[in-house]
Amino acid sequence: GAGVSQSPSNKVTEKGKDVELRCDPISGHTALYWYRQSLGQGLEFLIYFQGNSAPDKSGLPSDRFSAERTGGSVSTLTIQRTQQEDSAVYLCASSLLGTSQSTQYFGPGTRLTVL
């Protein structure tokens, strides 16, 4: 497709379960970003990939969160042992180059609900 896609669009899980969120960036985009937006809150930066590597993982909220990107394309964000405070919309974006050099294109998000 032409845009950034994310799957699933909605995910409901029980506290303590692991979840995996997927992002397919625009073809050829080298930079990929994960953000989250909790209900009624602003956007929060989680992690940035340039190619397959993430220079800084300090934005991840806890060690239950991990992310990887393979082949310079698809990225997965994994949350282990989910907690209710993890409930949020998780957004992915991609850009041709890095944050100071090109426009970011956002996916539709994955709405995660932890019961």
Next chain:
Amino acid sequence: KNEVEQSPQNLTAQEGEFITINCSYSVGISALHWLQQHPGGGIVSLFMLSSGKKKHGRLIATINIQEKHSSLHITASHPRDSAVYICAVATSLNDMRFGAGTRLTVKP
């Protein structure tokens, strides 16, 4: 104090009015982005600025690096402009810091 401050938090305007949304930041940046989030949740990037001014249709964005301030202007506002406008800064470490957003409602 947040690193990225937006004002106003909420803004209601009549169709046709000129609108200004302000953003001040306190960190070193490599670029500033203005984003638009519609009620359905989708986010669109409006502008990316590192200096000066950019114009796209009825939207104008300016940035003053020395004063660490940016403004987003909408001329001849229309109800379809109703959305949340978010200021975001890209730091030299390639992370992004976001303002809380300005909720704009344009009434016909």
